Amino acid sequence: MFYKSKLLLLCSFFTYYFTFKGFAYSRNVMVNLYSPEEQNTFRGTREKRALDIDSYCGKSGCCESRNDECSLPYFRKNATCYCDFFCDQESVRHIDCCPDFWLACNGMDLPKTHATNMPPSTIYPPLNRKGCFKDGSHYEDESIMKENCNYCNCLKNQWICTDHVCLVRADIIEDINAGNFGWKAENYSQFWGLTLEKGFKYRLGTLPPSSALLSMNQMTNRVSSDEEFPLFFIASYKWPEYVHGPLDQKNCAASWAFSTASVAADRIAIHSDGRFTSNLSPQNLISCNVQNGCNGGSIDSAWWFLRKRGLVSHACYPYIMDTNNGYVACNMSSISDKYGKSHATKQCPNHIEDSNYIYQCSPPYRISSDEREIMKEIIENGPVQAVMQVHEDFFLYKTGIYKHTDVLKNKPEEYQMSGTHSVKIIGWGALRGSDGNKQKFWIAANSWGRSWGENGYFRILRGQNECGIENMIITAWGHIIP
Template structure:
């Protein structure tokens, strides 16, 4: 009995030893097979990475110290990935090809043709627009035009980083235009003629200097009698907009509010006959001549054309004299909703002294005046503050200017650049109310900044005895 029991125990031990040996042997075989499979996958992975590495690094440069022996299993993607077991975190510290290689979200093009721009691939021959310049992909390189743009981010940064007393802004209505296009389409006043420059300056003993307030705005003194800025858009006709606006203000003030209509710049643009350029620039002396000889209707009667380049924008108004110097319209308003086609006229224009005090006296006593200024490239960026031309010494490509006509409506004194107290004019532009300070701007006073005080023009409304209030 005891012998049988020992034989049974011995047989059990032999069976257990045999099963252990079989398990060890099978494990070695499995490990060898797994090694062979992993080795094959690893070689394929290395080959794939070698191809990918070449394409990526030719464009971006990277991966010089890549260790292809560092491979881990990425079960969700059923792939082997290079050292990226932490790459699922929201921390961008992994190899740049992690998602494209492991997740195959994006493969680089199999060829090297085309160009890259901001991480995007463009085919050979593709064309894109960047601000005012056009770029074409040619020979795997971008070839771009070299225009100076009207809106220049570097110029905006230069102004805003300096203590110049005013701030600059990027305007969407100017984006994509070249500086030359801005000068060509957004200004439009020809340089003053010798006839204008030879006019005698008028000085009137109106008020003593001590009677002039530190701050004055025409709108406050004559509410409802002065007129806000219009938008000339891409019609180069500041010569017409400023003249019509100053004339309208003067007629309203002289008539003591009996005639407060804003006058039509489109009437001038379309009808001013001699040397007429319309939206291709014009002279203010011809504009004032037309106001005196022919007269204008209201802006409501003759509104601005939506398409200034249309071929049918001929003059739609005519007038005749009644023999006593008063003119009357012979046609109804182009805007058939408006019934009043009254003709408004002005006296011959006169030149106000360029002296700061004399200009202030003229404005406070008789109303806003017309000023001819030089517009530099930075003026288009003006947003707020007291403007002074900021020279960008780093680039002479910006140092250009053209002539522009605006309306001076008041003045003031505030702290400007470097905390100093500075005097300024308040002026109405003709680029719409989205530009500047609701269509207005402030500019240094008393130093002839940008020639703002060089040529100041005004006129009287031509009212008959029946027109007088």
């Protein structure tokens, strides 16, 4: 009986030892680089492993966009690491970069940022292990992890972290939702992991109006003083098959292309009485209009292209652009006949789409900033394009009537930014506010996908030029030639 007890104890010891050793190795492979929250949403296309600090990208060089050949063997972990700018930009925030990527390629000098001592973990009481702990997980010394938009490096049992201002911050969301601002904020996964600076760089893209655009004559004096408008109007209710819904520009600074193509598509459908109802291709504009593509563009140049060259449908030339794709060359060409009508000389990039018909517009015209003039234009002729200033809180909008808040007024300057954006106004309405006063608003389509805002749309104060949305209203007539 004594020997049986000793044998049972010995077996239990070896079972514990090898089970724990295997478990610890598994943690070192899959856990050191990611927080528990990131593991729960893991769906990366590359196998991720923990990395230590050495010279990889510094020797081999860095690659723009996604390049799976831009990789190096990582013998210490029996893995592969990458030096391309895709390695830390996946939407679910997983990274498989080489350990010196942030120093060699992104210029992130981790040791110069703040240090944080993490309390010891009680998960492994029998062991005195070196490294860092976070949220109950152990990370080996020299491991790197990403938390929101910041990177942390475990050096000598201490976290050394960057201190960037993130686009999405829980405290700002809480402050907005606790206040009486008339709208609510949300944490969006597509913005998580972006710095405030990159959010403005990637998610807007409309250049400030040019001098030619600013000097364009405004159409005025079209509304009589006794003319009445409905309290509530949405263009898609009046023209249900002709007004197109929001698309997602992703991390491509091309709101100039999305808003222009969408307004033009609606107008062509309305002015042709439904003969042409296709949504137009923003990719056609991004790749073929000689501008900066995903690095920004002007709406006057976009409208010029629509007038002279025209666009094919979104089905013919679907959207493939993103910062991860880099530059995508133009894949359409056309010639003009003696009447100025463009005709495609290439088949659709989407080979299952037969129609490569090119749609064109008249020269653009500008509507007065008077809200009644804008309302008359929309209700008679269809949606219009508006240029607005976006502030840091607009990215967090979920529902309600938006107006820029002052929740960051006591924060340092780096917490506050603004940039130029363009959207499509499709209607208006009015509601009683919490103070009992009537609040008027515009209804506009954004280009950040259906998951953002009110199914891709937002409401914003009307008649007060909130965020400058009534300053620059542009539109055009559909150029209908069989």
